[in-house]
Amino acid sequence: DPYSTDPPRHPALIVNSLKPFNGEPPPALLTDNYITPSALFFKRNHFPVPQVDPSKYRLQIEGLLGGTISLTLEELKSRFPKHTVTATLQCAGNRRSDMHKAKQVKGLNWGVAAISNATWSGARLRDVLYHYGFDTEVTAKARHVQFEGLDLDVTGTSYGASIPLNKAVSEEGDVLLAYEMNGEDLPKDHGYPVRVIVPGTVGARNVKWLGKIIVSEEESQSHWQQNDYKGFPPGTDWDTVDYKSAPAIQELPVQSAITQPADGSIVDSNMEEVTVKGYAWSGGGREVVRVDVSVDGGKTWHVAEFQNSEEGQKPELSPPPGQAWAWKLWEITIPFPEGAQELELVCKAVDSSYNSQPDTVLPIWNLRGVLNNSWHRVKVKVN
Numbered sequence: 509d510p511y512s513t514d515p516p517r518h519p520a521l522i523v524n525s526l527k528p529f530n531g532e533p534p535p536a537l538l539t540d541n542y543i544t545p546s547a548l549f550f551k552r553n554h555f556p557v558p559q560v561d562p563s564k565y566r567l568q569i570e571g572l573l574g575g576t577i578s579l580t581l582e583e584l585k586s587r588f589p590k591h592t593v594t595a596t597l598q599c600a601g602n603r604r605s606d607m608h609k610a611k612q613v614k615g616l617n618w619g620v621a622a623i624s625n626a627t628w629s630g631a632r633l634r635d636v637l638y639h640y641g642f643d644t645e646v647t648a649k650a651r652h653v654q655f656e657g658l659d660l661d662v663t664g665t666s667y668g669a670s671i672p673l674n675k676a677v678s679e680e681g682d683v684l685l686a687y688e689m690n691g692e693d694l695p696k697d698h699g700y701p702v703r704v705i706v707p708g709t710v711g712a713r714n715v716k717w718l719g720k721i722i723v724s725e726e727e728s729q730s731h732w733q734q735n736d737y738k739g740f741p742p743g744t745d746w747d748t749v750d751y752k753s754a755p756a757i758q759e760l761p762v763q764s765a766i767t768q769p770a771d772g773s774i775v776d777s778n779m780e781e782v783t784v785k786g787y788a789w790s791g792g793g794r795e796v797v798r799v800d801v802s803v804d805g806g807k808t809w810h811v812a813e814f815q816n817s818e819e820g821q822k823p824e825l826s827p828p829p830g831q832a833w834a835w836k837l838w839e840i841t842i843p844f845p846e847g848a849q850e851l852e853l854v855c856k857a858v859d860s861s862y863n864s865q866p867d868t869v870l871p872i873w874n875l876r877g878v879l880n881n882s883w884h885r886v887k888v889k890v891n
């Protein structure tokens with residue numbers, strides 16, 4: 509069993525698939541902490557977790573003048589300043605189960621918790637590339653930076669992805685070759701010893717167990733860049749889909765979801781009010797500026813309060829425009845209509861570009877069930 513060496517996992521994780529391991533925390537636990545504890549951070553593996561001996565680990569870099577560069581873990585840690593970023597990762601398939609309910613899709617049946625937030629530390633990809641001779645003039649034709657993992661499918665092909673070169677080398681991009689998560693060595697499930705963190709970009713490009721970096725004219729030719737993790741129109745089905753016709757997902761759209769109360773739960777009518785909690789986040793470093801919450805299916809709306817993050821809510825400490833990589837947790841207590849038997853709780857977020865979420869899922873339905881950012885709706889009974 510190639511999975512016999514996989515690490516132990518937290519028993520609270522809701523398992524979507526055991527081999528390979530895919531799990532998410534229960535929604536109510538997810539928003540108990542601004543920084544998700546590593547053990548509860550959602551886990552999305554395509555293959556067995558590779559066993560990497562840190563003393564034998566080499567990171568290879570190709571596509572720069574002067575041939576292939578090979579770096580040890582110690583060299584990566586000692587040659588480059590350690591940079592720390594708080595960034596939220598979200599799988600493209602987060603909230604797929606709600607899209608599936610509207611109309612069948614193919615993919616792991618994620619709930620609302622294929623998203624988590626952590627602090628990541630490592631070398632900036634930019635510093636490493638410039639150190640080894642990256643230069644916009646000599647590498648004039650390069651447009652992408654490809655990543656290959658050390659995890660392999662049954663045919664021996666590694667997981668791979670790429671990001672635009674601009675994102676990889678920009679000073680504001682904050683792309684990391686991370687060797688720490690939440691102040692400790694990366695856990696095995698999250699890419700030990702080194703993974704890429706591409707803040708603001710879909711989880712799939714944050715390649716774990718990083719073995720190789722390639723500066724290239726081309727996107728990654730991997731299955732996950734070319735034939736998966738793309739969005740399609742609602743009318744496209746498996747007979748008509750042409751993967752070449754759509755771009756690979758990079759930055760994700762604005763998202764929010766309710767984590768408490770749980771769908772189907774019962775609230776006490778004597779309370780006459782309900783406390784609703786959740787998260788909100790947007791891709792591309794766009795800051796969430798507002799979360800609207802309704803208890804009557806969207807007829808009337810209330811503005812939620814953001815909870816204090818570790819950085820605090822002081823404006824001088826908030827991230828520079830375009831670098832809001834971390835989610836916001838929010839909460840609001842709303843009185844409900846007298847005599848109501850059932851409440852339909854709804855949330856929607858607005859980001860700094862005034863992007864907002866679509867009210868229903870069918871207009872954004874796609875066969876792979878990705879990019880579901882429709883208003884999140886939760887029904888509770890009043891007793």
Ligand code: MTE
Pocket residue numbers: 549550551552553554555597598599600656657658659667697698699710711712713714715716717
């Ligand atoms: N990197 C490798 N090498 N192998 C993988 O299976 N899964 C990707 C990405 N990086 C994956 C990978 C996907 S689809 C997601 S959503 C994130 O890792 C999940 O990161 P996490 O498991 O740390 O939450």
Ligand code: MO
Pocket residue numbers: 552598599600601711712
């Ligand atoms: Mo993912």
